[in-house]
Amino acid sequence: MQLFYLVLFLKVYSSFAAAESPSVIIVGAGAAGIAAATTLLENSITNVTVLEAKNRIGGRIHSVDFCGGVVEVGAQYCHGENGNLVYQLLEKLDVLESSNLSKLAFAKLYTSNGHVVATDLAEDLVNTIFSYDEYLNASSGVSLQQAFLEVYNSGVLKKYSHDEQKQKIVKDALKFVKDAILIYEGAFSLEKVASRNHFVGSDGDQNLVFKNQGYRILLDVLMKSYPNPNDKLPIDDKILLNKTVTKITWNKSKVVVETSDNVSLIADHVIFTPSIGVLKEQMDSLFDPHLPKQKKEALDALGFDGVMKIILHFPTKWWKDDDYAISFLWSKEDLLNSTNEFPDGPSKDGISWLANIPSLVQIRPNYNVLIAWYVGDLIPEIEKLPDDILLRGCNYLFKKFLGKDYNVTDADKVLKSQWCTDPHVRGTYSFEKVGYSKDNVSHNAKLAEPLVNEEGRSVLLFAGEATNPIHYSTVHGAVESGKREAERIIELLK
Ligand SMILES: Cc1cc2nc3c(=O)[nH]c(=O)nc-3n(C[C@H](O)[C@H](O)[C@H](O)COP(=O)(O)OP(=O)(O)OC[C@H]3O[C@@H](n4cnc5c(N)ncnc54)[C@H](O)[C@@H]3O)c2cc1C
Incomplete structure (x- = not known):
């Protein structure tokens, strides 16, 4: 009889304890994971463990000390102010400033024969990059490539049809303009991207940058170690670095999480935050049982x-x-000759890898560092290219295009991002694919739906930028998603 009461007491106590303060494992310590963990801690849910595969927190936020300054290997800008949670968290802390990178800054456009394109023409070309409203008018179900070509042909190409010289520039500029749009979309080709999407921009300065500390200050603000280190949430001992999650068994009462160093942990809830690059590649080995069909369909889209x-x-x-x-802006003739002029490194369709750099961007005045953006499906190869080829290639490119107007000197150091070949990321930011649009269906929202175990409890939750229906592909979207899933757990306790 005594034993019966003891068992009953333990059962009641453990379910009471679980209801009061559940155990939560968060997979990934990027913006979403840190936002989830800090939201739980702020709400007195302290049985929290963050498992991070890398030897650092931040994920795709990666501010690195480089040649006397801080550079962003990952996220760089706070895109907008109103309705942007990152801006709201930081606006009073004097850590953001304007980068002066207006749309028209990209209109300083040089051709491969070393001449600058006339301002009116260059501005017309650059304006097509940002004609998002017009792309949205394209009929549903077409690619961004198709929608863009319609805008380009009926707009700038037609406008200069009576000027042979300028029309040649407009035709040659097609590659530059498409490549510049790819920077925003994060796709290898505009043919893959849906012309209509559910993204909602935030008003205000689109390209705010971080002052001296870099984007990593956002993580300190979330953990409350900035501005006052004494306010820091008790999070340090809850984040376990170099812990790669290999398996999540999720349909029983407790979720079991296994790591590559053979550690097994159990929790009431798991919040999974790694990128959809990781999900697409590893979902079948990561989840037991496998993810349901609806989740896979959302991932495909x-x-x-x-x-x-x-x-x-x-x-x-x-x-x-x-x-x-x-x-x-490469001329057609120079593109075809590019591998003869610079034979080192990969090429595609007879065109050198070097042709895929649409723009060079300044970081801040008095800092001798520039960022060359690189786009297209050669990226996985370029990420592995030896530094000396990257340096020689860029030095050749800048002298070819800019040598007539500038006294171009050689770059001596290079730091390259490697997000596509990184097994813990496998890409940069998500986009909506063409061919999957159904009216009113948000695939990002479908991805965000929690999975319930055999008792009907939501145990496996999903956060991360791609789970944000309107702010996907951004840091603020990631932070919102982490908070959303932490709040879901808090709600379950009420
Ligand atoms: C080059 C680049 C430029 C960008 N520019 C901007 C910008 O200017 N502005 C903007 O708002 N956004 C930008 N972004 C996008 C932004 O960085 C991301 O949307 C955001 O940081 C994603 O955060 P997350 O937490 O969703 O994912 P992540 O940051 O990817 O975090 C997921 C974490 O999970 C870890 N992980 C993966 N697999 C496992 C595993 N099996 N076990 C344990 N841990 C695992 C990863 O190591 C990672 O730390 C940029 C991204 C890149 C790459």
Whole structure:
């Protein structure tokens, strides 16, 4: 009889304890994972463990010390102010400033024969990059490539049809304009991207940058160690680095999480935050039981390719302070000759890898570092290219395009992003794929739906930028998603 009461007491106590303070494992310590963990801690849910595969927190936020300054290998800008949670968290802390990178900054456009494109024409070309409203008018179900070509042909191409010289430039500029759009979409090709999407931009400055500390300050703000270190949430001992999750068994009462070093942990809930690149590649080995059909369909409808940053240091600064960006327009003839002129490194369709750098962007004045954006499906190869080829290639490119107007000096150091070949990321940011649009269906929202165990409890929850129906592909989208899933658990306890 005594034993019966003891068992009953233990059962009642353990379910009471679970209801009061459940155990939560968060997979991934990127913006979403840290936002989830800090939201739980702030709400007195302290039995929290964050498992992170890398040896650092931040995920796709990766601010790195480089040649006397801080550079962003991953996220760089706070895109907008109103309705942007990152802006709201930081606006009073004096850590953000304008980058002066307006749309028209990209209109400083040089051709491969070394001449600058006339301002009116360059501005018309750059304006097509940002004609999002017009792409949205395209009929549903077409690719961004198709919608864009319609806007381009009926707009800028028609406008200059009576000027043979300028029309040649407009035709040649097609590659530059498409490549510049790819930076925003994060896809390898515009043919994969849906022309209509559910993304909602935030008003205000679209390209705010971080002052000296870099984007990593956002993580400190979430953990409350900034501005006052004494306010820091008790999170340090809850984050376990170098812990790669290999299996999540989720349909029983407790979720079992296994790591690559043979550790097994149990929890009431798991919040899974890794990128959809990881999910697409590993979902069948990661989840037991496998993810249901609806989850796989949502994953199929979302794309995850990549862009790349080639970060270059120059011993001597050769550009002007107000050169916020410089863009490159290859003539058709020079493209076809590009592998003869610079034979090193990969090529595609007889065109050198070097042709896929649409723009060069300044980071801040008085810092001898520029970022070359790289786009297209050669990225996985370029991420592995030896530094000396990257340096020689970029130095050749800048002299070819800019050598007539600038006293271009050689870059001596390079830092390259490697997000596509990173097994814990496998790309950069998500996009909506063409061919999957159904009216009023948000595949990102479907991805965010929690999975319930055999007792009907929501045990496996999903966060991360791609689970955000309107702010996917951004840091603020990731932070919102982490908070959303933490709040879901808090709600379950009420
Ligand atoms: C080059 C680049 C530029 C960008 N620019 C901007 C920008 O200017 N502005 C903007 O708002 N956004 C930008 N983004 C997008 C932004 O960085 C992301 O949307 C956001 O940081 C994603 O956060 P997350 O927490 O969803 O995912 P992640 O940051 O990817 O975090 C997931 C974490 O899970 C870990 N993980 C993966 N697998 C496992 C496993 N099996 N076990 C344990 N841990 C695992 C990963 O290591 C990672 O730390 C950029 C991204 C890139 C790559």
